[in-house]
Amino acid sequence: MDPQHLELIYLIIAAAIATYATRFGGYVLITQLKNIPPRLEAALNAVPAAVLTTLVAPAFVYGGFDVAAAMLVAFVIGLRFSTLRMLLVGWLVVMVIRYLVV
Amino acid sequence: MDGSDFRDGLRSGFPITLAASPFGALFGALAIDNGFTIADAVLMSATVYAGASQMVGIELFGSHVQPWLVVLSVFAVNFRHVLYSASIAKHIRHFSLTQKLLAFFLLVDPQYAETEQRSERGLPVTFAWYLGFGLVIYVPWLLNTLVGAIFGQMIGDPKAIGLDVLLPVYFLGLVMSFRKRDRFLPIVATSAVASVAAMHFVGSPWHVSIGALAGILLAACLPLQQAAKEVRPAEQEA
Incomplete structure (x- = not known):
């Protein structure tokens, strides 16, 4: 194996170790604390909605009209139905706008 | 190990498999573009197993950024996993050490969200459920990386077949579940x-x-x- 390719393999392994450290580290930190301070608990409870929102809001604002429309319709579907239906309907809306409307 | 919990995990992970598949294939194709071999691309999906950071990693590698900076960027993009692993600690306390070590490896965004959601609904977070949910995402992620790497250019523009909308809609569904x-x-x-x-x-x-x-x-x-x-x-x- 040439040195450059070997360097890439090391790079991938290092990235894997760095990623595993993030997935392991939070558990170690939290179990070292005997009592979780209430503000820390409030913060941890907010993590999923806060993180996932950052993957949604910019896509809605910068994704273009078709993606925004699909997300709006999917939102209404999501109030009553499953994620799989949201995906199906969202995909249909995007395809209809791209190929039948525009 | 409880077979019905395992199957329950497989079932609830399936929508994510569908949503993530185009991205696995896209990663495979982009990795080839950035100087990876097919084996390198699959190795990265198998060991790092974190979609967004893998995309960032291959892009920086392709632009010949220094290796330590690539690793630091992957770490920064995945830093949110520290919060996930702290936050699910209370749900996986009953896992054995080996089960925990494996659980951390599989702790991607939907795995975290779905674990929180399951406990929110009052259902038990068993290792069988966790593993079923994790494997039904992990294994197709590798296969899709392989397919994407092999067919590279043939995928063309994911927008043309409407694949780009799936991930934001999926994340929207997760936000709403909270x-x-x-x-x-x-x-x-x-x-x-x-x-x-x-x-x-x-x-x-x-x-x-x-x-x-x-x-x-x-x-x-x-x-x-x-x-x-x-x-x-x-x-x-x-």
Whole structure:
């Protein structure tokens, strides 16, 4: 194996170790604390909605009209139905706008 | 190991498999573009197993950025997993050490969200369920990387077949599943505004860390006593 390719393999392994450290580290930190301070608990409870929102809001604002429309319709579907239906309907809306409307 | 829990995990993971598949294939194709071999691409999917950071990693590698900076960027993009692993600690306390070590490896965004959601619904987070849910995402992720790497250029523009809309819609569904939690609306509104502003002024992928931090800080700073009163009825409903 040439040195450059070997360097890439090391790079991938290092990235894997760095990623595993993030997935392991939070558990170690939290179990070292005997009592979780209430503000820390409030913060941890907010993590999923806060993180996932950052993957949604910019896509809605910068994704273009078709993606925004699909997300709006999917939102209404999501109030009553499953994620799989949201995906199906969202995909249909995007395809209809791209190929039948525009 | 409970077979019905395992199958339950497989079933609930399936929508994510569908949503993530195009991205696995896209990663494979882009990795080839950036100088990876097919084996390198599959190795990265198998060991790093974190979609967004893998995309960032191959892009930086392709632009000949210094290796330590590539690793640091992968670490930064995945930093949110520290919060996930701290937050699911209370749900996986009963796992054995080996089970925990494997559980951390599989702790991707949907795995975390679905674990929280399952416990929110009052269902037990067993290792069998966790493993079923994880494997039905992990194995196709590798296969899709392989297919994407092999067919590279043939995928062309994912927009042409509407694949680009699947991930934002999927994440939207996950956000909505937490809508019964305390302080949901102010947290989501704050993270939404902060992430869009960060996207505009700083750029991707920093909008994730900055936007999330804004919502989390808000939750930590809001008055506590009121929060304690509201928590119980909301949790019972869910």
